[in-house]
Each structure stands twice: as structure tokens, then as C-alpha cells.
Amino acid sequence: MEKLTDERRKALDDDHIRNLSRMEQANTDVLVHSSEIPGGYTVPPHRHRRTQFLCVFAGVVLVGTERGRWMIPPGHALLIPRGLEHSVEMLSDVSMRSVYIYSPEGRAASLVPTVLEVTDLARQLITETVRQDDLAEDRGRSELVMALLLDEIGRLPERRLGLPFPASGRLAELCRDFVEQPSPVAKIDDWAWRLNMSRRTFTRFFRQETGVSFVTWRQQACLFACLPRLAAGEPVTRVALDAGYESVPAFTTMFKRMLGTSPRAYLTSRAAA
Structure with a gap:
């Protein structure tokens, strides 16, 4: 990950x-847009008049709003409703593509940020859409590819990678501290005290x-801490033990519940993408 200088940060802000x-x-x-952004940079809070489909090809990003945070690892995307103010933090060097959709129908009309798992077809269509946009190729073909992409976005499976946050107060402070140092054995009684x-x-x-139980929130927060390390190639065993799990199987069970696949299968699919 490159060192982010003040000059480089200013250039990214201007871009x-x-x-x-x-x-x-x-x-x-x-509209489509391709981005290659170094880790450590945070896109300042902003909003769009179109719904944004933010797809991560490499690296891990964290999208923050007033009421929650959404982590997007490789092979996933976040649907950001139009008009919602948000920031985008790069937790590592990131390669991402964004599709901006001005439509009152389907998923583009959603009012709630949603993390989606990107299929191989969706990834290929996004890549082709960006390529055709850069080359200004046949308009008819471009429209067909875009139409198929929008249809595929509407079919993508949802993943529970959102982390709701209290708006303010002592509970919000506890939640932020936990995200910095998560533990799967954190107790309700300790927080209540x-x-x-x-x-x-x-x-x-x-x-x-928060809209969820403490146990569910704790599991999501722990996953937040693990994904950047797994995406960076760290061994599953080390990540699981560092996160406070007594065994890899216990960690794998939590991971499969949240992402629908095992850590190793997840890493294999990301490497092959």
C-alpha cells in the first residue's frame, strides 16, 4: 500500500x-466510472442524484453514513440510494467500478443501502460497459450490454455486511471502540454495566x-475486522485466532452464516475473479 502524501490526497480530492x-x-x-484509489484515502461526504452501484474489484472499502457503515470486500457491491450523504474509506489499495443509475424502478429505487454479491456475469458486464464507454463503440451494442447489466443487478443476492450505528451518545462510543478492537466473546452484561x-x-x-440484536451486531462487527486481513492474503488461522475465536471451525461457522461461504472458498473465488 503506497504512502499517501498530502499532495497525493489533495490531487485525489480534486479528482x-x-x-x-x-x-x-x-x-x-x-453513467459508469472506473477508479483506482490508494489505501488510506477517504472520499469526503457527498451525495448523488442517481443511485450508485459501487462494485469493488480489489481491496476493501468502508462506506459510512450517519446511521451505519457498510463494508464492501472484493466481489461485492453496495447499492447507495440517491440523495444519501456518504463517505468512502479505502481500507487498502482499491480497484472499483461505479454504475450511476437514474431510474425510479427496481433496485435503483431502493431507499436503503444494500450490500450485494456480484456474480461473474455482472462483473463481466461491468468490465465491458467501462471498456465500451472508454472506446465509444457502437451505441446499439452498448445499450444492450447496459440493459442486461441493469437486469442482472436486480437479481444479485444480498449479503448482511451492513453495520448499523447509534446516532450519538455513549452507546455510539462503545460501538466505535468495539469496531477498533472487536471480540466475539464480548458480553451483554459488560456493556449494560x-x-x-x-x-x-x-x-x-x-x-x-441499531435495529438488530447485540449478538447479531457483534458478529457483523467482528466480520468487519477480519475481511480486510483476509482480502490482503493473511492465513485464515491467524485471522481467526487474532479475532478471539477459539478455533478455525468456530470462525468458519460465523463466516458462512454472514457471507454464505467458507473463508477459504471466499478467498479462492476472489483470487480467481
């Missing part, structure tokens, strides 16, 4: 401003603030 202005002024219903609440009151309060 973002120019690209955002260009996209917002364009009249076409669908820190907030001077009974276990029952804390459980109800946590669900009201």
Missing part, C-alpha cells in the same frame, strides 16, 4: 470534485438504537 461535477451535470440515465442499565433494559435499548 473527486471534478468527477462529481461531471456526473451531476450529465443528462444520461446511466458500562451504561448503568439492567441487562433487559440494555437489550431493548440496543435493538431500538
Whole structure:
């Protein structure tokens, strides 16, 4: 991962401003954009008048909003609703493609950010769309490829990689601290004690603030910490033990529940992509 200097960061900020202005002024219903961005850079908070389909080809990005964070590892994409202010943090060197869709129908009309697993077909169509956009090839063919891509986006499977956050307060501080140092054995009673609440009151309060149970949130946060390391090629055993799991099978069970596949199968599919 390259060292990000102030000069390089300023250049990236300027590129973002120019690209955002260009996209917002364009009249076409669908736009595509290719990005190669170094780790450590964060795209400042912004919004689009189109729904954004942000697809990660390599690296790991973290999209943050006021109410939650969404991690997108390689082979996945985040559907970002139009008008939603968000930032994009590069947790490693990133190669990503974005499709901006101006449509009131289908998935593009969604009001909730959604993490999607990108199929081989969707990846190939995105690559072809970017290539044709760069070369300005036959318009008829481009429209057919784009139409098929939009249809395929509507069929992609959802993955539970969102991490809802409380808006503010002491609970938000605890959640942020946990993301920095996650543990699969963190106890409800400990968090309840820190907030001077009974276990029952804390459980109800946590669900009201985040929309999920403490156990579900804890599993998602632990996965957040593991994905960048796995994507960087670290051994599964080391990542599992460092994350506090007593065994690789226990870690694998959690991973399969969240991503629908084992860590090794996930890494193999990402390497082959």
C-alpha cells in the first residue's frame, strides 16, 4: 500500500470534485466510472442524484453514513440510494467500478443501502460497459450490454455486511471502540454495566438504537475486522485466532452464516475473479 502524501490526497480530492461535477451535470440515465484509489484515502461526504452501484474489484472499502457503515470486500457491491450523504474509506489499495443509475424502478429505487454479491456475469458486464464507454463503440451494442447489466443487478443476492450505528451518545462510543478492537466473546452484561442499565433494559435499548440484536451486531462487527486481513492474503488461522475465536471451525461457522461461504472458498473465488 503506497504512502499517501498530502499532495497525493489533495490531487485525489480534486479528482473527486471534478468527477462529481461531471456526473451531476450529465443528462444520461446511466453513467459508469472506473477508479483506482490508494489505501488510506477517504472520499469526503457527498451525495448523488442517481443511485450508485459501487462494485469493488480489489481491496476493501468502508462506506459510512450517519446511521451505519457498510463494508464492501472484493466481489461485492453496495447499492447507495440517491440523495444519501456518504463517505468512502479505502481500507487498502482499491480497484472499483461505479454504475450511476437514474431510474425510479427496481433496485435503483431502493431507499436503503444494500450490500450485494456480484456474480461473474455482472462483473463481466461491468468490465465491458467501462471498456465500451472508454472506446465509444457502437451505441446499439452498448445499450444492450447496459440493459442486461441493469437486469442482472436486480437479481444479485444480498449479503448482511451492513453495520448499523447509534446516532450519538455513549452507546455510539462503545460501538466505535468495539469496531477498533472487536471480540466475539464480548458480553451483554459488560456493556449494560458500562451504561448503568439492567441487562433487559440494555437489550431493548440496543435493538431500538441499531435495529438488530447485540449478538447479531457483534458478529457483523467482528466480520468487519477480519475481511480486510483476509482480502490482503493473511492465513485464515491467524485471522481467526487474532479475532478471539477459539478455533478455525468456530470462525468458519460465523463466516458462512454472514457471507454464505467458507473463508477459504471466499478467498479462492476472489483470487480467481
